[in-house]
Amino acid sequence: MKTVTIGKTVLPAIGLGTWHMGDDPRREKQEIAAIRAGLTAGAQLIDTAEMYGDGRAERLVGKALQGYAREQVYLVDKVLPANANAVRMEASLDQSLRNVGTDYFDLYLYHWRGSTPLEETVSELNRLQATGKIRHWGVSNFDRADLEELWQTPGGDQCVVNQDLYNIGERGIEYDVLPWQQAQKMPLMAYSPVAQGDTLGTQRLTNNRVLRAIAQAHQVSVFQVMLAWVIRQPGVIAIPQTSQPEHAQQNVQAGDLYLTEQELIQLQQEFPTPTQKQPLAMI
Template sequence: MNTPMPRLGMGTWHLAEGRHPETQEIAALRAGLDAGITLIDTAEMYADGRAESLVGRAIAGYDRSRLFIVSKVYPHNAGRRHLRRSLEASLKRLGTDYLDMYLLHWRGSVPLAETVECMEQAKDDGLIRNWGVSNFDTNDMRELFATPGGEACAVNQDLYHLGSRGVEYDLLPWMDAHGLPLMAYCPLAQAGTLRRGLLESPAVRTVASDHGVEPIQVLLAFVLHRPDTIAIPCSGNAEHVRANLQARDLKLSADELALLDQAFPAPTSKQPLDME
């Protein structure tokens, strides 16, 4: 990877959808930037491009060279006919002339060899610094690395959190063996029953109490305890974004990790890749 990728970033899935006032969401992103969170992840899919536009407004006035901006291309746009146009549209919405990372959002019908060729051309042209993939499982990664140029893939972004550990069975060991970082989206789980179950877990609450932090910071620290994992929690609330920073320096002991593992064990067989 040409530029070191920060371990903690800000996601934008579900932003710019009217759930919060736009001014609040921009303030949340800027609170993170002001606190030193320089990685922002977005996609042309998110809110039909409005999330990219939101990020563009949030980063206006900041030193672009200090930021790490990630976006993603739809699978049907990831070939010779459309990738360049999609990339340029994303850049325009973001108000920047390059991306630090450009990801194939998930696998589609465009051959991987064609996508790799287009990604490498975009890199040669200076429009992107690095490229990677998202929602790829083990067999997808094997196929990608067997594709000419595929080993230039710099990251794989998948859903990963304490309550969804399927990637630990064979995908993460494969990625570790190939020196490929995991970019974990939804590291705090989506809203709903699963997230409440994690936050109300006696094991999570015990660890949080021992460190004097909130349960949500323990969930984030669990994801970040792996040295080659990047976490991109999403929030439209400035206070929550700043609270996420506290998890960056939270070190979980072996005993604490064992307690969390007992409460939410990793699977002992192959699981379908979670995406929601």
């Protein structure tokens, strides 16, 4: 399986997202089974956030991990902009730790930029890292200019990852964000790698003739082809979300799928690389 190194930890290039999970108690058992199926298939990273269901996704992750050794998983959580300051961040972090039922997060992300000065947010992230409550920190929904400002901020170069929306139908970050991160050796965590959260976008991709033909040739799903495409280059980890155990297993198995050079050329022709700067895609 392809791997990505975040900090000093080598991880499978397919992780597990949890956005919209934990919202419906009737689906709790199935969602827990989906997380466990993904872990059984080989995933290690689980991504969640205090924003997801006001903590319900965090609590679901905690239930799913009962019986697992803490070292078996790489836990990622995120702090809301309103809490990303010296007054509120540690209390917010402590609540998230309680929700998940752990003493530390492997990675803690600034979910998106808010009104707090970046220097204050970075200073607090580094302070919390020193306490051991988080092992590393990163950012999410940062554009090229945000990343450049971060790098010029005292302590900002301790950031180990940026999480942005990225899939074959939304390649805007390839113009300037991804090249900058590659130059800095900063991994990209791709959320919505199969266009989750965009129903029309998902339908457009799953019905695409080129994607369908490639999926058929490999005897896999279109979703697996899209995931294999996202992680085709080094330093990119994808975090698809699904509440279906079978789909979770298939998502992780996409880490073993290698597209041929000809297939990559076909996909490039169908979904060309952007030739100019585009607004950062977010959902």
